[in-house]
Amino acid sequence: xxxxxxxxxxxxxxxxxxxxxxxxxxxxxxxxxxxxxxxxxxxxxxxxxxxxxxxxxxxxxxxxxxxxxxxxxxxxxxxxxxxxxxxxxxxxxxxxxxxxxxxxxxxxxxxxxxxxxxxxxxxxxxxxxxxxxxxxxxxxxxxxxxxxxxxxxxxxxxxxxxxxxxxxxxxxxxxxxxxxxxxxxxxxxxxxxxxxxxxxxxxxxxxxxxxxxxxxxxxxxxxxxxxxxxxxxxxxxxxxxxxxxxxxxxxxxxxxxxxxxxxxxxxxxxxxxxxxxxxxxxxxxxxxxxxxxxxxxxxxxxxxxxxxxxxxxxxxxxxxxxxxxxxxxxxxxxxxxxxxxxxxxxxxxxxxxxxxxxxxxxxxxxxxxxxxxxxxxxxxxxxxxxxxxxxxxxxxxxxxxxxxxxxxxxxxxxxxxxxxxxxxxxxxxxxxxxxxxxxxxxxxxxxxxxxxxxxxxxxxxxxxxxxxxxxxxxxx
Amino acid sequence: xxxxxxxxxxxxxxxxxxxxxxxxxxxxxxxxxxxxxxxxxxxxxxxxxxxxxxxxxxxxxxxxxxxxxxxxxxxxxxxxxxxxxxxxxxxxxxxxxxxxxxxxxxxxxxxxxxxxxxxxxxxxxxxxxxxxxxxxxxxxxxxxxxxxxxxxxxxxxxxxxxxxxxxxxxxxxxxxxxxxxxxxxxxxxxxxxxxxxxxxxxxxxxxxxxxxxxxxxxxxxxxxxxxxx
Numbered sequence: 003x004x005x006x007x008x009x010x011x012x013x014x015x016x017x018x019x020x021x022x023x024x025x026x027x028x029x030x031x032x033x034x035x036x037x038x039x040x041x042x043x044x045x046x047x048x049x050x051x052x053x054x055x056x057x058x059x060x061x062x063x064x065x066x067x068x069x070x071x072x073x074x075x076x077x078x079x080x081x082x083x084x085x086x087x088x089x090x091x092x093x094x095x096x097x098x099x100x101x102x103x104x105x106x107x108x109x110x111x112x113x114x115x116x117x118x119x120x121x122x123x124x125x126x127x128x129x130x131x132x133x134x135x136x137x138x139x140x141x142x143x144x145x146x147x148x149x150x151x152x153x154x155x156x157x158x159x160x161x162x163x164x165x166x167x168x169x170x171x172x173x174x175x176x177x178x179x180x181x182x183x184x185x186x187x188x189x190x191x192x193x194x195x196x197x198x199x200x201x202x203x204x205x206x207x208x209x210x211x212x213x214x215x216x217x218x219x220x221x222x223x224x225x226x227x228x229x230x231x232x233x234x235x236x237x238x239x240x241x242x243x244x245x246x247x248x249x250x251x252x253x254x255x256x257x258x259x260x261x262x263x264x265x266x267x268x269x270x271x272x273x274x275x276x277x278x279x280x281x282x283x284x285x286x287x288x289x290x291x292x293x294x295x296x297x298x299x300x301x302x303x304x305x306x307x308x309x310x311x312x313x314x315x316x317x318x319x320x321x322x323x324x325x326x327x328x329x330x331x332x333x334x335x336x337x338x339x340x341x342x343x344x345x346x347x348x349x350x351x352x353x354x355x356x357x358x359x360x361x362x363x364x365x366x367x368x369x370x371x372x373x374x375x376x377x378x379x380x381x382x383x384x385x386x387x388x389x390x391x392x393x394x395x396x397x398x399x400x401x402x403x404x405x406x407x408x409x410x411x412x413x414x415x416x417x418x419x420x421x422x423x424x425x426x427x428x429x430x431x432x433x434x435x436x437x438x439x440x441x442x443x444x445x446x447x448x449x450x451x452x453x454x455x456x457x458x459x460x461x462x463x464x465x466x467x468x469x470x471x472x473x474x475x476x477x478x
Numbered sequence: 479x480x481x482x483x484x485x486x487x488x489x490x491x492x493x494x495x496x497x498x499x500x501x502x503x504x505x506x507x508x509x510x511x512x513x514x515x516x517x518x519x520x521x522x523x524x525x526x527x528x529x530x531x532x533x534x535x536x537x538x539x540x541x542x543x544x545x546x547x548x549x550x551x552x553x554x555x556x557x558x559x560x561x562x563x564x565x566x567x568x569x570x571x572x573x574x575x576x577x578x579x580x581x582x583x584x585x586x587x588x589x590x591x592x593x594x595x596x597x598x599x600x601x602x603x604x605x606x607x608x609x610x611x612x613x614x615x616x617x618x619x620x621x622x623x624x625x626x627x628x629x630x631x632x633x634x635x636x637x638x639x640x641x642x643x644x645x646x647x648x649x650x651x652x653x654x655x656x657x658x659x660x661x662x663x664x665x666x667x668x669x670x671x672x673x674x675x676x677x678x679x680x681x682x683x684x685x686x687x688x689x690x691x692x693x694x695x696x697x698x699x700x701x702x703x704x705x706x707x
Contacts (some may be wrong), residue, residue: 028686028687031687032687035687047513047517048516048517049513049516052511052513053511053513053514055510055511056509056511056512056513056514059509059510059511060509063505063507066495066505067501067505068491068495069488069491069492069495069497069500069501070500070501070502070503070504070505072484072487072488072491073484073488073500073501073502074504076481076484077481079479080479080480080481082668082671083479084479085479085480085481085482086479086480086481086482086484087480087482087483088481088482088483088484088486088487088488089483090483090486090487090490094483098482138694139684140682140684140685140693141682141684144684144685158683158684158687159684160684160685161687164686165685165686165688168685184685184686184688184690185690187685188682188685188690188692188693189692191693192692192693192694195694196604196694199694200600200604215663216669218669224680224681224682224683224693225680225681225682225693225694225695226637226680226693226694226695226696227693227694229633229637229674229694229695230634230637230638230694230695232672233633233634233637233672234600234634244487244491249507250659250663251659251660251662251663252656252659252660252663254659255514255655255656255658255659256514258655259514259654259655266683268620268677269533269536269619269620269621269677270617270620270622270655270675270677271677272537272676272677272678272679272680272681272695273674273675273676273677273680273695274622274674274675274677275672275673275674275675276662276669276672276673276674276675277671277672277673278668278669278670278671278672278673279671280671281671282628282629282671283629284593284629285593285627285628285629285632285671286591286593286595286596286597286599286600286629286632287599287600287627287632287633287634288627288633288671288672296487298487298490302490302491302494303494305491305494305495306494306495306496307494
């Protein structure tokens with residue numbers, strides 16, 4: 003799957019998702035649960051703001067010295083018997099990984115969850131050369147089995163699916179015969195995937211943080227899949243976004259502690275695994291060969307510019323869980339593997355305004371995202387900045403905004419037109435009014451009234467009411 | 479080992495950062511905020527034990543407290559709870575220091591990790607009912623054990639068996655992740671190729687946000703805190 007997950011127009015995606023009641027309820031309850039767990043976990047530290055300050059200064063220091071730390075990281079990976087490949091583009095990254103798969107004559111590849119491999123469309127490239135790629139994170143596995151349904155949340159990718167749908171997918175694809183109880187479904191996946199781990203030729207992981215000083219990579223999971231992906235196959239390939247590193251174990255510790263609290267409200271997840279190079283002589287498990295692929299894919303054009311702070315992101319999705327817009331439209335409406343506020347800022351930067359120009363407008367600019375961000379990215383300000391760029395530099399505000407502004411200009415530009423418009427509003431809207439509400443509005447009101455009612459225009463205009471009131475009339 | 483395309487890649491980055499060439503000198507680090515050192519500061523070892531025990535409730539982990547004299551007995555109780563069956567454990571000197579080496583060997587189906595048997599170790603771990611490890615550093619705040627795996631202490635012992643037991647020396651308990659990170663930095667020489675921080679059994683909330691305990695890794699987990707070790 004590439005970063006772009008839909009060819010539909012933004013408005014069509016909105017329409018589809020707003021009508022998906024299960025998804026909307028699931029998202030709302032997941033948001034509530036994750037948000038309250040996050041605040042409990044953050045509060046329990048006592049001085050969360052100090053942690054945020056430290057998280058921010060670590061990330062900013064790394065970005066400011068990124069060239070040095072990437073150099074140090076690659077030296078140390080190499081010293082520990084690993085290969086490092088720097089990939090400027092998505093193609094370079096996938097081509098390199100495909101070449102290793104060919105060289106190893108790999109038939110089966112197990113993968114643990116990685117957003118950057120989605121970004122570079124890796125699975126499809128491996129598929130094309132006849133490798134069977136198995137996603138092993140339970141959520142990703144469900145989506146993969148269901149004919150590559152796109153993820154709808156960075157941390158909980160299958161959030162939009164209910165257990166009965168999952169049961170059907172399992173019954174259809176992996177000979178599942180039990181009920182839709184999550185325990186039974188998970189147990190079956192455990193059995194099926196255990197065989198895949200044991201028979202895979204290559205394991206591919208993402209990277210939560212790389213540690214420059216030791217050449218280590220750190221993986222954060224609850225299921226333990228990344229551990230089996232990295233312990234059993236003979237070859238391990240780790241793919242990382244170029245900004246995902248820290249100077250030493252001490253900064254890794256701080257960011258991991260903040261990541262697990264912000265993402266799922268856990269002090270630490272079940273498995274935090276720090277891997278350094280290939281396995282040592284006489285070790286039985288662990289990869290004989292280790293490759294680290296460091297991906298730019300558009301990140302360096304963000305560096306040094308007004309959006310640089312988005313590269314501080316540690317992919318916790320706390321902003322997604324706090325966003326009132328995500329709550330209503332869900333992950334798929336964003337049309338990108340990166341959804342929510344982080345997706346609305348990052349997708350246009352990595353994928354361009356052509357595909358994602360509407361996303362910066364999928365926000366109320368309420369700032370809830372900025373408030374919860376553990377590394378203090380000013381997300382809502384970046385969304386605002388995107389809008390400025392879209393209107394001023396790109397000269398392309400969304401059609402609705404342009405039309406609205408033109409209409410507003412026409413309606414308010416002359417006092418005669420304005421007076422006429424406000425006078426006739428209640429009469430014009432009369433055919434649509436039912437019990438003082440507009441339930442099926444025309445034109446621009448349609449999007450609103452499909453979801454909720456719109457109050458009908460007052461019969462009396464404000465200026466008429468005000469005039470009457472000043473003359474001592476009824477101040478009702 | 480090979481490093482490919484580094485120069486041009488780093489050149490692009492350094493230019494974006496307003497430099498003519500990539501930095502070659504280690505940047506000076508001076509943090510203005512260090513909140514991690516304040517957490518559980520001045521907490522006694524006994525208090526840390528209590529914090530660890532309480533945290534075990536949040537991470538679906540059973541916990542036993544015993545001294546080394548009753549360790550074998552305690553393990554036997556846990557084996558019974560887990561339905562006995564085959565056991566795999568690390569080749570760790572501390573088992574003999576704790577004087578349970580012969581106890582483990584005397585179990586009907588027990589196996590100590592042996593690098594010379596190569597892949598057979600993995601097959602045995604995959605079929606084992608119980609895996610046993612000893613924690614190197616234990617984090618009280620989060621209820622986490624730290625393992626540094628090597629040729630004698632295979633990685634999969636903590637992942638493939640259905641149930642997992644971690645022996646936690648009281649002396650290994652520290653306030654939090656911070657102290658473990660400092661310890662790892664203080665190691666003279668290369669760090670272990672795999673360092674695991676394990677916090678309870680494996681779990682997932684990927685299906686309708688319902689917590690399922692036991693996914694790819696162990697389904698159940700017990701910590702045995704040894705008070706005099």
